[in-house]
Amino acid sequence: MKDIQSNLQAKEEAATRSVEFIKNNMKVGLGTGSTTAIAIKKLGERIQKEGLKIECCVTSFQSFLLAKEYNIPVYPIQYFSSLDLTIDGADEVDSEFNLIKGGGAAHTLEKIVHSMSNQFICIVDESKHVKRLGEKFPVPIEVIPEAISIVQKQIEKLNPVNMQIRMAQKKDGPVITDKGNFVLDVKFENFHPEELEIKLNSIPGVVENGIFSLYKPHLVITGGRKEIMHRK
Numbered sequence: 138m139k140d141i142q143s144n145l146q147a148k149e150e151a152a153t154r155s156v157e158f159i160k161n162n163m164k165v166g167l168g169t170g171s172t173t174a175i176a177i178k179k180l181g182e183r184i185q186k187e188g189l190k191i192e193c194c195v196t197s198f199q200s201f202l203l204a205k206e207y208n209i210p211v212y213p214i215q216y217f218s219s220l221d222l223t224i225d226g227a228d229e230v231d232s233e234f235n236l237i238k239g240g241g242a243a244h245t246l247e248k249i250v251h252s253m254s255n256q257f258i259c260i261v262d263e264s265k266h267v268k269r270l271g272e273k274f275p276v277p278i279e280v281i282p283e284a285i286s287i288v289q290k291q292i293e294k295l296n297p298v299n300m301q302i303r304m305a306q307k308k309d310g311p312v313i314t315d316k317g318n319f320v321l322d323v324k325f326e327n328f329h330p331e332e333l334e335i336k337l338n339s340i341p342g343v344v345e346n347g348i349f350s351l352y353k354p355h356l357v358i359t360g361g362r363k364e365i366m367h368r369k
């Protein structure tokens with residue numbers, strides 16, 4: 138679905154800059170994906186070099202394994218009632234800081250963690266910037282398996298251009314999320330991010346969708362661009 142090796146230098150630059158925002162005693166949320174994976178590694182290096190004291194939570198098993206590898210202290214999300222900072226990537230970002238996320242099928246925990254964070258830093262490369270959300274990427278929707286048919290039927294009413302159950306690469310059948318659910322990738326032609334985000338989540342059986350317009354990033358760091366974009 139996405140090319141993890143692409144734009145490595147830009148991802149590295151964005152990830153490295155984001156980690157500089159982490160200070161002693163902070164509670165930190167760590168997202169998921171190839172850009173965040175670099176940030177996790179860089180954070181591990183800072184902990185080792187500077188003895189940085191922080192408490193973290195993660196949004197996927199992938200990020201948990203990486204955090205463990207780099208000796209980053211990880212606590213369950215429910216240990217925290219708020220976070221100082223979260224670092225996470227995105228599949229698309231528009232000029233209003235609306236995002237599409239979920240290329241790694243981790244958007245449910247990501248949205249929870251973003252909603253708990255006083256500051257959310259989104260780290261991307263140039264290819265993630267779009268004029269209109271949905272330009273390149275479908276909207277990932279996490280669905281309870283028993284509800285898949287009825288959810289598909291309800292989504293048909295919203296006139297999608299395309300809708301597919303995300304299929305696994307090294308397993309027969311669908312991708313199963315960390316929470317044991319399926320993912321529908323749904324391409325919409327034109328949509329209002331906030332309206333569609335709310336509408337999709339009102340369908341019984343939908344756990345969470347990958348439009349992030351209610352909890353937007355405060356900062357967007359783009360590898361290759363000097364200036365950091367601040368939310369107005």
Ligand code: 5RP
Nearest residue numbers: 170171172226239240241243
């Ligand atoms: C995972 C995500 C990722 O943050 C998003 O897919 C971007 O990943 P990458 O940094 O690998 O391009 O939303 O669910």
